[in-house]
Amino acid sequence: MGKINLKTTVVESREQRLGTVVAWDGKASKLSEASLYSSGCGGDGKGCELCEIRGPFSQGSVCSEQMVECQAGHVRDAVLIQHAPVGCALGQVDYNSLYRNGLAMRNQPVENLRVTCSNLIESDMIFGGSNRLAQSIQDVYDRYRPKVIFISTSCATAIIGDDIDGTATEYEEKLGIPVIPLHCEGFRSKHWSTGFDSTQHGILRQIVRKNPEKQGDLVNVINLWGSDVFTPILAELNLRVNYVVDLATVEDLAQMSEAACTVGFCYTLSSYLAAGLEQEYGVPEIKAPQPYGFAGTDAWIREIGRVTDREELAESYIAKEHARVKPKLKELKKKLKGLKGFVATGSAYAHGLISVLRELGIETDASLVFHHDPVYDSGDSRQDSLGYLIENYGDIASFSVSNRQQYQFYALLQRTHPDFILIRHNGLAPLASRLGIPAAPLGDEHIAVGYNGMINLGETILDIIAHKKFHEDLSQHVKLPYKKWWLNQEDPYILAKEPDLIETI
Amino acid sequence: MIEKTNSISQVRYACSIGALYTASSIPGVIPITHCGPGCADKQFMGLAFYNGFQGGGYGGGAVSPSVNASEKEVVFGGTERLRELIKASLKIMDADLFVVLTGCIADLVGDDVPSVVSEFQEKGVNIVYAETGGFRGNNFIGHELVVKSIIDQFVGSYNGEKNPHTVNIWSLLPYQNPFWRGDLSEIKRILEGIGLKVNILFGHQSGGVEEWKNIPKAGFNLVLSPWLGLKTAQYLEKKYNQPFLHIPAIPIGAKETSRFLREVSEYAGLDREKTEQFIQSEEKEYYYYLEHFSDFYSEYWWGLPAKFAVVGDSAYNLALTKFLVNQLGLIPSSQIITENTPDEYKDGIREEYRRIADDVTAGVDFVEDGYTVGKILEETDFGHKPPIIFATTWDRDVAKKIGGYIVEVGFPASYEVVIARSYVGYKGALNLLEKIFTTVIGRSA
Numbered sequence A: 001m002g003k004i005n006l007k008t009t010v011v012e013s014r015e016q017r018l019g020t021v022v023a024w025d026g027k028a029s030k031l032s033e034a035s036l037y038s039s040g041c042g043g044d045g046k047g048c049e050l051c052e053i054r055g056p057f058s059q060g061s062v063c064s065e066q067m068v069e070c071q072a073g074h075v076r077d078a079v080l081i082q083h084a085p086v087g088c089a090l091g092q093v094d095y096n097s098l099y100r101n102g103l104a105m106r107n108q109p110v111e112n113l114r115v116t117c118s119n120l121i122e123s124d125m126i127f128g129g130s131n132r133l134a135q136s137i138q139d140v141y142d143r144y145r146p147k148v149i150f151i152s153t154s155c156a157t158a159i160i161g162d163d164i165d166g167t168a169t170e171y172e173e174k175l176g177i178p179v180i181p182l183h184c185e186g187f188r189s190k191h192w193s194t195g196f197d198s199t200q201h202g203i204l205r206q207i208v209r210k211n212p213e214k215q216g217d218l219v220n221v222i223n224l225w226g227s228d229v230f231t232p233i234l235a236e237l238n239l240r241v242n243y244v245v246d247l248a249t250v251e252d253l254a255q256m257s258e259a260a261c262t263v264g265f266c267y268t269l270s271s272y273l274a275a276g277l278e279q280e281y282g283v284p285e286i287k288a289p290q291p292y293g294f295a296g297t298d299a300w301i302r303e304i305g306r307v308t309d310r311e312e313l314a315e316s317y318i319a320k321e322h323a324r325v326k327p328k329l330k331e332l333k334k335k336l337k338g339l340k341g342f343v344a345t346g347s348a349y350a351h352g353l354i355s356v357l358r359e360l361g362i363e364t365d366a367s368l369v370f371h372h373d374p375v376y377d378s379g380d381s382r383q384d385s386l387g388y389l390i391e392n393y394g395d396i397a398s399f400s401v402s403n404r405q406q407y408q409f410y411a412l413l414q415r416t417h418p419d420f421i422l423i424r425h426n427g428l429a430p431l432a433s434r435l436g437i438p439a440a441p442l443g444d445e446h447i448a449v450g451y452n453g454m455i456n457l458g459e460t461i462l463d464i465i466a467h468k469k470f471h472e473d474l475s476q477h478v479k480l481p482y483k484k485w486w487l488n489q490e491d492p493y494i495l496a497k498e499p500d501l502i503e504t505i
Numbered sequence B: 001m002i003e004k005t006n007s008i009s010q011v012r013y014a015c016s017i018g019a020l021y022t023a024s025s026i027p028g029v030i031p032i033t034h035c036g037p038g039c040a041d042k043q044f045m046g047l048a049f050y051n052g053f054q055g056g057g058y059g060g061g062a063v064s065p066s067v068n069a070s071e072k073e074v075v076f077g078g079t080e081r082l083r084e085l086i087k088a089s090l091k092i093m094d095a096d097l098f099v100v101l102t103g104c105i106a107d108l109v110g111d112d113v114p115s116v117v118s119e120f121q122e123k124g125v126n127i128v129y130a131e132t133g134g135f136r137g138n139n140f141i142g143h144e145l146v147v148k149s150i151i152d153q154f155v156g157s158y159n160g161e162k163n164p165h166t167v168n169i170w171s172l173l174p175y176q177n178p179f180w181r182g183d184l185s186e187i188k189r190i191l192e193g194i195g196l197k198v199n200i201l202f203g204h205q206s207g208g209v210e211e212w213k214n215i216p217k218a219g220f221n222l223v224l225s226p227w228l229g230l231k232t233a234q235y236l237e238k239k240y241n242q243p244f245l246h247i248p249a250i251p252i253g254a255k256e257t258s259r260f261l262r263e264v265s266e267y268a269g270l271d272r273e274k275t276e277q278f279i280q281s282e283e284k285e286y287y288y289y290l291e292h293f294s295d296f297y298s299e300y301w302w303g304l305p306a307k308f309a310v311v312g313d314s315a316y317n318l319a320l321t322k323f324l325v326n327q328l329g330l331i332p333s334s335q336i337i338t339e340n341t342p343d344e345y346k347d348g349i350r351e352e353y354r355r356i357a358d359d360v361t362a363g364v365d366f367v368e369d370g371y372t373v374g375k376i377l378e379e380t381d382f383g384h385k386p387p388i389i390f391a392t393t394w395d396r397d398v399a400k401k402i403g404g405y406i407v408e409v410g411f412p413a414s415y416e417v418v419i420a421r422s423y424v425g426y427k428g429a430l431n432l433l434e435k436i437f438t439t440v441i442g443r444s445a
Helices: A014-018 A028-035 A064-074 A088-105 A122-127 A130-144 A155-160 A164-175 A194-206 A230-235 A250-258 A267-281 A293-307 A311-336 A347-359 A385-393 A406-416 A429-434 A450-466 A468-475 A499-503 B016-024 B039-049 B071-076 B079-092 B104-109 B113-122 B139-155 B180-193 B209-213 B230-240 B254-268 B272-299 B314-326 B343-354 B370-379 B393-401 B425-444
Strands: A023-026 A078-082 A148-152 A179-182 A218-223 A240-245 A261-264 A341-345 A366-369 A398-402 A420-423 A439-441 B029-034 B097-102 B127-130 B163-170 B197-199 B218-223 B244-246 B307-312 B331-337 B388-391 B405-408
Touching: A014 A194, A023 A028, A028 A385, A028 A398, A064 A078, A064 A088, A064 A148, A064 A179, A064 A194, A064 A240, A078 A088, A078 A130, A088 B039, A088 B393, A122 A155, A130 A148, A130 A164, A148 A164, A148 A194, A155 B071, A155 B104, A164 A179, A179 A194, A194 A240, A194 A267, A218 A230, A218 A250, A218 A267, A230 A240, A240 A250, A250 A267, A261 A267, A261 A293, A267 A347, A293 A311, A293 A347, A293 A385, A293 A450, A311 A450, A341 A347, A341 A406, A347 A366, A347 A385, A347 A450, A366 A406, A398 A406, A406 A429, A420 A429, A420 A450, A429 A439, A429 A468, A439 A450, A450 A468, A499 B079, B016 B029, B016 B039, B016 B097, B016 B139, B029 B079, B071 B079, B071 B104, B079 B097, B079 B113, B097 B113, B097 B139, B113 B127, B127 B139, B139 B209, B139 B230, B163 B180, B163 B230, B163 B254, B180 B197, B180 B254, B180 B272, B180 B425, B218 B230, B218 B254, B230 B244, B244 B254, B254 B272, B254 B314, B254 B425, B272 B425, B307 B314, B307 B370, B314 B331, B314 B343, B314 B425, B331 B370, B370 B393, B388 B393, B388 B425, B393 B405, B405 B425
Parallel strands: A078 A148, A148 A179, A218 A240, A218 A261, A341 A366, A341 A420, A366 A398, A420 A439, B029 B097, B097 B127, B163 B197, B163 B218, B218 B244, B307 B331, B307 B388, B388 B405
Antiparallel strands: A023 A398
């Protein structure tokens, strides 16, 4: 693990820093082994011997710029400018819906997001688009008087070579507020999570307070729009929550350097920012398993207690919650008995969800993650979320990495025929539906966090199992867009292994 | 009025590659996108999900094959990768026709997509391409590019007989307008009612690629929109010697729909008696319902709106304004067209609003940026009562601010679930009335 490099405006991509892969298939234990977590990426000279199995076929994925919209575009008193042709601006529509629903969930006034596109056209591709960027910076400043202006790049601006950093610097001086370029063109990284890192890189460089005054009871919680489950948990330890990045204010972001520690609900999301805060400002990142299931949550609470000097409070909270939750869980397990689940979400988040499913007694012998990071930015083995899952809850026989490839998802479902799936990101649940399988879309990402998360997730599963009637009925009346040859394939990665197959129709 | 700049906030259309939903709207057609990893997803989420939750269907959504271009395709070109993806798509995907759409990357690095696609065409594969890089224009432009590609590269030349009573319909932009499916069904139904055979071309009632093959055999084209489809019709006129009828306003309500049917009937030389019979039976039903509705409309005690604004694409904007003014007796206060209408059509559209009724004229603004739309609405004098704002999700905040009622009728409609609903013709008008007045009286619920 190298240091996080804040010297340049461009973030290093996930694959450069962490050896991220987006296509892999096998047992979870095999993946964990191949990631060589304990010795660190490349630490023992073997490197990360993770062989990616990418084939000739692919379906539309997701890009880094979308993740920038979802984070930088959701800072409440900042504005994000998309320096791009108008197609990139389409993201404004879905991120507005997420923003409005997120605000409602956190009891904030509901309003539109203010993401603005510089709307590059054909002539800009020849003569450059810097003047349009400058105009849009002036426009959003005049319109909204934001505390910060973020600028996201696009595939088009990267190819034509606009000097975005130069324009940003010029306007930062002119307007007297941070103007932050976020380099996130989609083609640069094979996985969209680099977009998280890009936003967090910009925040670390240009927003976080450089001369912090410690707030010993403040905890940075790196999350998205999820419901406020961290406040009641951390209040038990007399700690206050500082939610970042989504729905935060610029001040919330600035004070991150003053916090006692940093936590998250998912290491995929929090890795870069948390490591950066520790490296640059000495704010410790909690190095523990993620807060899912009894084992993970216990260890997580204990580590927060240790780092913030609240060990007794931590122990009494743990004991109290065990006593409260265990009888409820027992009842819930009876109702969930015999069910088989499948998780299809982001990487570290899936590790947490599978733990919870297994706490609930739900069989989970197959799952997919959209990518896999062999290591997180801290390089600390206490954060080995996959290893921790396997160690505490056992192996997962079919564990696949597939960056939202619906055609592979079909074959993966045929391996296990689950009763339901847990998903984030769109596009996979519609296929499951056509196969008669209900999905729980976890829009509120906090639903499974902590002790109560086990109850929440269990109840959510019971709700969606009832939907099965709808999906089964539908499955009798639709034709899938895949050929029989593909539908009969047992190996979802066959084209990667035998690419010559595409030479014959 | 705010000075227009390049900035676009609250986006109200997609880019050219959004026309992948033009392709996927044709039954049996699967688009292949030659672009970056996020382009197709953005169009999916924007057009097909948070816009009436229309759904990706057979070939859209997360189904469409995509190159997901990486640094390699940028530096070395993406034709090899595209060739490989097409081969794999033929192996895996079950389609009657593939439509390759290019994005910014392919168009900027200069990939020779025509020659890659033609390799497959020469082998008899049903596949066409369209160059739809986002900087070339919006999804309205992309739509016409895709249509032309299919006609040129798939339908091909034709010199045979034509059936004078068959018509090709060029109307609403699929997916951009969340009600396109229900509306095209209603348009097809009423035209068949007066005796036409209708190639509706998009949506479940289209016969798919076979119907597209029959385009040249139709007696004429009907462009039922202010401008979208005109280029296509002019091209077909040249290519197949096929005349077209242009009717800018999609009819809503019995008065306008009956007038529309008489005009089409006369143009196509249909049996006048049959046309009148159909109109009569439709009007009988329509006015039966309206008679009962009139109890509410004439004496609901708690106030109904008098003024309205429409914000959205010219097609629905004009159609709604005509209906609301002429058949409901509402007063137009602000009409804002947001689709980036090509300049050459603007005067014609202004003229439609100028003579919206014998005794009413309306002005129209052409604006794309949502912040500017909001300012115009805030500054509009709606008089002493709350107006109805026919608009999009973006306009909810300003509608709330000025105390108006909002009915989402256009992209993006993130607070509407649309399945088969139509707002046009005879039947759609009744749905529209229900929607408007349920929204209005629901405020005190």
